Amino acid sequence: MDPEQARIEEDLRGIVAGEVLCDDVGRGLYATDGSLFEQRPLAVVRPRSTDDVAATVGWAAERGISLHARGAGTSLCGGGLGGGIVIDCSRFMRRVVGVDGDRVRVQPGIVAGRLDAMLGRRRRMLGPDPANAAVTTIGGMIGRDASGSRFLRHGSIRGRIESAEVVLADGSVIELRPTEPVARPAAVPGSGISAASPDRLGELAAGVAAILDRRHDVIARYQPGGRATHGGYRLHDLQVDGRVDLPRLFCGAEGTLGIVTAATLATVPQDPASAVGLLLFDSLEAAAEAALRILPLGPSACDLFDRRHLALAREARPSFDLLIPPVAEAGLLIEFAAAEPADCNARLEQALALMRRGRRGCIDVRRADDAHDAAFFWELSRNVVSTIHGVRAEMRPVPFLEDIVVPPPALPDFLGRLQTVLRQEDATAMIFSHAGHGELHVRPHANPRAAGERARLESLAAAVYEHVAAVGGSIGAELGLGWSRTSAFARLFPDLAAVFAEVKRVFDPAGLLNPGRVVPGEDPLPLFRRPLSGRAVAEGQGVVDGDEPLAEREPEIVPLTTWSRERLVVETDACNGCGGCRSLAPTTRMCPRYRENPAEEATPRAKADVMAALLSGELDPKAASGDAVRAVADTCFNCHRCRSDCAAGVDIPALVMELKAAHYAANSTRLAPWLISRIDAVAALAGRVSPLANWALANPQARWVIEKVTGIARGRKLPPVSGTTFLRWAARRGLTRPSRRSGPRVLYFLDTYARRHDPLLGQAFVSVLERNGIGVFIDPRQQASGMPLVSEGDLDGARRLARANLRVLSEAVRLGYRIVCTEPAAVTCITHHYPLLLDDEEAARVAAATCDAATYLWELHREGRLRLDFRPVPARILYHGGCHERIDPGMMPAENLLRLVPGLSLDTTDHGCSGMAGTFGLSREHYRASLRMGLGLVNGMRSAGIEAGATACSACRLQMEQGTTKPAIHPVKILARAYGLLEGPPPSGLDNLFSAVSGRLTAS
């Protein structure tokens, strides 16, 4: 950090109680959002209170430094980026301040979906429903005047805001509410309103009222009442009963008039009933015309999808294949909401009948029969939008010109014009529209990091916008003007843009609040994201904010895994910054670490951002081995949830592996992490003196010493080590030689837990396989998978184990064995990490032949080869699918198998991540965080009626037993018990025989 930067950090730390980031890595995390732009801020402040925001703004105002409010950073037009101070309200200012009847007072950082979940418990909701409600903040929604598919019913957040506390450009704090102008401000518009003014609120209202009066004609011409929405300040309806509605003016102001630090919002009752249908058409225009005919029936939503969108949906989810025939050129999702089901059903039927009767290009109509169907249809609007952003190809649909609104009757005509322009410009685009109110998201295919692409996009946008203006439309309606559209808006509507500039001057005469958004700034537009090669500077890319020109740097990020640099670049580039991984929704699990510590650096996207900064040369390559990069990488504990939950499927765990490896290779590691990453060797040693080791594990004083030496938390319940090794048992049974059985054969890959702690698990698995006629081979040369080494970044150590295991496993695969493991994390290590560790074709072959025990047994069942002569096991158990088990979406084989056992009653409520992640939850450093993450699961175990837990993951089992006396059991053991294969008392339920902590089968 240079001295100037250090001084800024010191100054800001002195005046705010929140966090200040001034280092290169921290600032880099805030240099991008969901848009194509990139600009590193001077500093980032994460305020804890309004006072922190006010102090920061005051400090910056004195120095003429710009300020950029930020929520989740999902803006698609660069709304919250900037070269000054970014104020991230999402970290600490995320509270519901109070609920009063049908009003709620919130801080700006609260996530909309969370607020709605809280309101839902009172059968109320906010209403406006952006597709990314699971991550977007209320501050961002206000900044953007966000709305969603149900705009027709609920409008945008502008219709909900009643008052707002804001920090103005000089650092003063004011509560905005609809206000009568006190007097025409003495100051002429342009000089701002003085903070010392006794009735500042009234004077601000007067400043705005004066503009509304003076520029009434322009406003009425460009913002006719009744039209859905448009970009920039919305002025046409601001004055009601002589009062100026200042809170509403702030909706859509993109942080250019002040920073919202609290808001009071009106809530509405939840829609009690809804009915959903999907209509398919042979052309886009036919779908748009159908939307117009349906509108008089009062739909709550009416979304239109083009052929490419439908094709992507079919690719993303095979079940859409059955729903949407490839001949469909367009689709229309319609929803009717009402107080009575009969009412919305009747209107949906009318709409469907209208289509069936008139046809006019309608090739199919589908009705959602139940809530499950409806949710499935809605995925077309909700999830496919994020999937679009993750298309892996050089040319892919990008956000830039996508935010267009036209009067709905003009939509069919405009769609025709749009397609003509696309043809003329030789461009391809994806089209998605909230057709009911004429909002269009047009995403052209482009490679924004390539030379010349920006100019091409700008020229395409200009050509399209001419037609927007010609049909009476506007731009920046839903997603904002931001950096993408502010200049274009000013060119299209210069008179209105001049009015916006006057409004801006009332609040921010010095132009410090988010300059360049809504009102064009003096500085040139920032650059698109930098090319990731780092070696060549694309045309139009170059120096930012006085940074060293990229061409002069030669970043040398040489992948330490087997990735070629190109593949590393492609994977990093696949993260589009959509922010989906900030989700706190219970419907996804990513990212457990972010959920526990909701800071930007803990997001999966932060890892891609850091890698991108290294690959582009924005970060000095030497930083790769530095502690700041390692600190970001360490916020990932390798659970792999993001690999399946991120719509773009970015392989964040592999990027993290790369980052940790760079650090590990250059730094000596501390003893405790070193020992924990070698937990297998430690357990092997302990096994040799198992009576002593197990005494120590149970003795508080000895645990204190163990904690000091190894870093393993003394509060963590640990499984005893086993003195009798499983391999000895296997050898006695002749299993350590290749199986002589004909037919299907399995090489059982043991990994640490079954080998060192719970030989009974291995015995149970072998007996279940043998019961089903499967030949078993347990090659004694196999070693631990090496997952803890991968998680630590010790790739040399992990590679040694991988190589040794691969020799054994590939030989078995050649002989026709499947590799099956009772530990899901070991499966992930073999299938995902080994191919990245070893440049060896065998690694891919072995990966393809490897699976976990439940997957293998479920496959047997599907082939009709699993014996079903189970005895009843009368018990109620909580089943927990560990993160590594759930990498393949929709696959829950262990749960399915347990459902085959008579008498067993399963509670499959998803309580989220257990917080263990292999060795993470063992360490003293992370013990408490691990408990916080796993609290939901532990509480689930504590529930009355639950007798035991079941999960295949050994680490999750430890957590499940941590706060309870109930046992957590591997599903394979339950199957063995149901087959009557385990010794012990008659299977009259689940007794403590199965405790993972006791680790052995003993008669009670």
Ligand SMILES: Cc1cc2nc3c(=O)[nH]c(=O)nc-3n(C[C@H](O)[C@H](O)[C@H](O)COP(=O)(O)OP(=O)(O)OC[C@H]3O[C@@H](n4cnc5c(N)ncnc54)[C@H](O)[C@@H]3O)c2cc1C
């Ligand atoms: C996959 C995806 C789907 C989307 N779907 C929709 C959609 O359906 N509807 C929709 O409207 N938008 C949508 N968006 C665009 C965008 O995410 C939303 O507009 C969102 O509301 C922005 O919220 P945020 O918390 O991410 O804010 P940010 O992106 O951080 O900020 C957005 C704007 O608000 C300003 N701002 C943030 N906090 C404050 C504050 N405290 N005070 C004043 N100004 C502030 C910022 O300066 C910026 O100009 C989508 C984006 C993505 C990536």
Ligand code: SF4
């Ligand atoms: S990691 Fe995935 S979900 Fe997160 S920002 Fe990147 S693309 Fe979006």
Ligand code: SF4
């Ligand atoms: S692997 Fe898990 S911890 Fe790591 S970034 Fe992904 S979801 Fe978060």
